[in-house]
Amino acid sequence: MSKSPSLLSLREMLRYCCEPSSPYWNYAWNEFNKRYKAYIYGSVKRCCYAWQAPHVKKQLSEVVNDIVEIVFEKLCVDNYKVLRGFEGEDNEPMFHSWLATICYRTSNRYLRQKWFDTVLDEGAMASGEGGFSASSEFIREIYENVVHLLRTLPKRKTEVRERDLNIFLLYTFAGFSDPMLRASGCLQSLGYRVVDVVIHRLRKELAPYRDSF
Amino acid sequence: MEEVSLGKALAILRVYPDCNPLPPAYEPWREVLLSLRERREQLQADADIISKTFTAIPAQGCEMEQGLLAGNSDFFLVYLLIAPFAATGPSECLRLFQHLNGCYMCFEEYTPVFRDYYYMLQDLGGSVPISKSH
Numbered sequence: 303m304s305k306s307p308s309l310l311s312l313r314e315m316l317r318y319c320c321e322p323s324s325p326y327w328n329y330a331w332n333e334f335n336k337r338y339k340a341y342i343y344g345s346v347k348r349c350c351y352a353w354q355a356p357h358v359k360k361q362l363s364e365v366v367n368d369i370v371e372i373v374f375e376k377l378c379v380d381n382y383k384v385l386r387g388f389e390g391e392d393n394e395p396m397f398h399s400w401l402a403t404i405c406y407r408t409s410n411r412y413l414r415q416k417w418f419d420t421v422l423d424e425g426a427m428a429s430g431e432g433g434f435s436a437s438s439e440f441i442r443e444i445y446e447n448v449v450h451l452l453r454t455l456p457k458r459k460t461e462v463r464e465r466d467l468n469i470f471l472l473y474t475f476a477g478f479s480d481p482m483l484r485a486s487g488c489l490q491s492l493g494y495r496v497v498d499v500v501i502h503r504l505r506k507e508l509a510p511y512r513d514s515f
Numbered sequence: 516m517e518e519v520s521l522g523k524a525l526a527i528l529r530v531y532p533d534c535n536p537l538p539p540a541y542e543p544w545r546e547v548l549l550s551l552r553e554r555r556e557q558l559q560a561d562a563d564i565i566s567k568t569f570t571a572i573p574a575q576g577c578e579m580e581q582g583l584l585a586g587n588s589d590f591f592l593v594y595l596l597i598a599p600f601a602a603t604g605p606s607e608c609l610r611l612f613q614h615l616n617g618c619y620m621c622f623e624e625y626t627p628v629f630r631d632y633y634y635m636l637q638d639l640g641g642s643v644p645i646s647k648s649h
Contacts, residue, residue, distance in 0.1 A: 475626075487599045
């Protein structure tokens with residue numbers, strides 16, 4: 303073990319990173335950060351930009367830092383189980399693409415849950431953190447998941463269920479206000495406080511499913 | 516002057532159904548408004564237009580690359596200008612709810628048109644007519 307840490311091959315670096323008892327553990331992690339931290343930040347940032355969601359634009363650096371932290375946790379948790387799982391030996395391009403996949407999955411999960419939180423939280427919506435992002439494929443995924451879940455939850459008459467679901471989607475995904483909802487031909491005869499009651503009830507029904515987003 | 520969106524044009528037509536007179540601010544859009552007015556009249560001539568329009572909406576999502584509501588000014592003319600006066604029935608509404616819920620493409624098409632329509636109507640001081648309840 304006379305090798306200088308800066309000369310560590312990818313394979314050696316990963317091996318030492320996974321061995322906290324090794325004298326090279328610190329060196330290996332420093333080397334890892336030197337070689338890959340900027341790449342991890344870049345990959346995460348790209349995902350955040352792809353979302354184009356208001357809450358991401360508002361606190362981009364904060365969101366990116368949060369996600370990068372989760373990526374590192376993921377690599378290290380359970381005695382470096384994920385990091386040990388890389389099977390490309392000394393294949394740098396393969397390691398880059400492996401890291402990019404982890405960043406992509408972690409970012410998507412984080413951003414999906416963040417966005418879903420704004421669907422569930424009136425305060426976040428009012429502060430403009432939520433909102434409609436027409437170009438985002440991810441929002442479409444959440445939309446479809448929400449519809450799927452709410453259609454399978456407690457049975458109601460189809461007419462009521464679909465109407466309530468429509469109110470909920472227009473309110474949370476498109477930011478329609480109560481008067482705006484009532485301006486539609488099909489919703490103009492809604493009773494007093496129906497919108498409030500529907501939004502509150504459906505949020506309550508969706509809340510336990512946050513982790514599935 | 517910017518181009519008039521479909522939602523805004525429909526709100527103007529709601530408040531100024533004949534486009535005559537038309538406030539000077541909307542004169543640059545006269546041509547678009549007149550063509551929509553003409554189309555509305557053609558559609559209104561068909562007694563079954565509401566039923567036909569809603570029946571054409573698939574119960575589930577669109578299977579085309581583009582949503583059914585994309586650029587579909589006929590639908591919005593019927594739903595926002597013709598149907599409210601004749602009252603949209605529960606089965607038509609259920610059809611629309613089911614489709615918008617199940618088709619994100621059409622949801623994306625529907626919301627900006629309706630939003631523009633609503634805000635323009637507010638600006639014009641127009642109101643939404645009350646139909647029969649269901």
